[in-house]
Amino acid sequence: MGILPKGVKDYKLNPKTGEFSAYLNSTCSFKLENSYQLNYKPVIKGVISKGRLRKLCGVSVKVVLLWLNIVEVNRKGKNLEFSVGLASANFPVENFEECPQCGRGLNCVDEDDNVVSSF
Structure with a gap:
């Protein structure tokens, strides 16, 4: 669930081939706490x-x-392996139980500055 950020406005899926497209309103970028910076194009x-x-792609x-x-x-198993071609990195599946938010990542704060979720 948490591989794509919140705000996917539409998607297409071909159930026979598994080909999919997910559509965001715009480019989305955020940094995971003490980790990597991610960037999503408007079409994934x-x-x-x-x-x-x-x-x-995207x-x-x-x-x-x-x-x-x-x-x-x-x-x-209990990990997701993300590959960039020649290299990959593993992260626990539990880190992806919630969707990240553009500009906020997984450290989401609500309007009253209360932490909603944190990984």
């Missing part, structure tokens, strides 16, 4: 199947000074 495309997203991560496209996400 890929192919979904059980435990796997492949041929992913999601990038900043690693040191470089922006790299996340091209695949695989479920490996």
